[in-house]
């Protein structure tokens with residue numbers, strides 16, 4: 001009972017902080033919009049993909065990109081929280097680490113989901129989808145976000161110094177994004193890239209969202225969701241173990 | 248009186264460093280107990296073990312009837328902690344910090360509200376309760392931490408250097424709040440400090456700890472009285488050690504660069520004889536013994552070594568300067 005209370009307490013704390021960090025919230029929405037409008041317009045002038053205008057084509061990829069970045073960096077942020085000892089008092093309370101971990105995961109998912117919903121609504125300018133499509137899209141975003149917040153927390157729990165931020169950015173987040181096919185069609189790339197993209201879980205998030213919003217999925221939707229769910233389960237398991245061991 | 252804390256050969260190593268060495272101590276219910284020692288003495292490590300955040304290498308302790316090694320969850324429920332480093336959430340307001348802590352400790356909503364209002368009042372933060380903590384001064388943060396430590400009505404409140412880094416006025420204010428809290432709540436308090444004034448002022452009983460070991464234990468009065476008589480510090484170019492040791496009323500002699508600290512009986516009567524034995528001196532100070540003298544007598548070192556905070560040479564210099572002014 002008090003474990004559940006602890007999950008909610010940590011979640012509430014995260015949400016209060018999210019509301020107060022206006023600049024973070026704004027930039028987390030503005031930068032994907034720049035990708036969409038500036039990058040999308042620039043490349044889109046010359047390219048059409050799958051019968052869709054390029055901007056529409058990359059739209060699902062950009063939503064997943066925003067979700068990936070927000071989720072991962074939210075998780076990794078605990079390196080900083082530990083540095084300034086914000087977590088210390090929380091960690092000595094008589095509640096389990098797992099409860100704190102789940103509170104954090106929920107906090108990160110809330111941030112990522114709210115941001116994705118705003119992007120999805122802006123997306124109505126060049127993609128048309130039904131309310132049901134919006135719901136399905138939100139579900140995919142949520143699953144993606146659970147996975148990457150958990151992964152971020154798990155990795156963040158490892159690092160003691162702030163260099164962890166950059167390392168994770170360079171060696172985890174960016175490769176995951178560029179290999180995912182967020183910006184290009186997976187069936188028209190060189191073989192090596194195709195192979196690499198298949199082991200990137202983000203690929204299936206992008207594919208699923210593209211399927212739901214544009215009907216342009218390469219894999220069956222059920223496969224996308226199954227792989228994503230399995231990955232999320234693994235990340236939650238690994239993340240909570242790593243978080244539990246954190247000093 | 249019953250013991251709320253009892254440690255048995257509590258020991259912790261960090262690599263080759265023995266931070267806490269076979270500590271045996273007892274803290275009685277309702278008392279304010281002080282762990283006094285210099286930097287690196289093992290105070291924080293001891294508190295860490297008693298609050299289950301640091302695992303003992305060997306030995307154990309019982310806190311409020313629960314073993315720190317076998318029942319850490321129950322120990323956590325029984326204790327409150329005020330950390331040496333600030334650990335408040337700067338993004339949250341003072342009230343939200345307390346709310347979060349209350350929720351984590353499972354304090355029911357109505358009780359939480361009441362308790363938070365009461366504690367904010369006690370530490371005089373009601374007016375600023377809804378500002379973000381990052382806008383608080385150091386003293387205000389400390390007060391909020393004290394309030395947070397007490398929120399769930401712990402049986403034992405640990406305070407690790409509660410006035411570290413505060414200026415003398417703020418320190419005085421915190422002392423008053425701690426005294427008020429101890430009285431209002433009847434909580435057993437264990438505080439660590441390396442300010443001897445703090446230990447003398449706040450604590451019913453003190454353990455002086457150095458290099459992980461307890462070197463003296465007792466009430467502040469008993470510890471200082473046990474030294475016997477008065478303390479004389481002299482500043483002189485040369486000290487004739489043999490002559491001083493020959494004096495029957497000198498009980499301890501500690502030579503230092505540029506002077507000496509002497510423990511002696513009945514300075515009022517024996518000072519002339521001491522001065523005669525000393526020969527020419529530059530400055531002299533006669534006073535009742537302090538806890539620092541107790542530490543000095545046992546270890547040959549001062550509790551605090553930083554020059555700015557009053558080694559005896561600074562004290563002596565001050566005496567000289569003051570003497571000139573008079």
Ligand SMILES: Nc1ncnc2c1ncn2[C@@H]1O[C@H](COP(=O)(O)OP(=O)(O)OP(=O)(O)O)[C@@H](O)[C@H]1O
Pocket residue numbers: 261264265266284285286287288289290291292293331441
């Ligand atoms: N996590 C750690 N890793 C390695 N050594 C440690 C660790 N924590 C403490 N020590 C060592 O253990 C000894 C005791 O440290 P501790 O922090 O308990 O002292 P303290 O009395 O609280 O000192 P201070 O007055 O400076 O706070 C020191 O030598 C310190 O270097």
Ligand SMILES: [Mg+2]
Pocket residue numbers: 290291292331407408
């Ligand atoms: Mg310490």
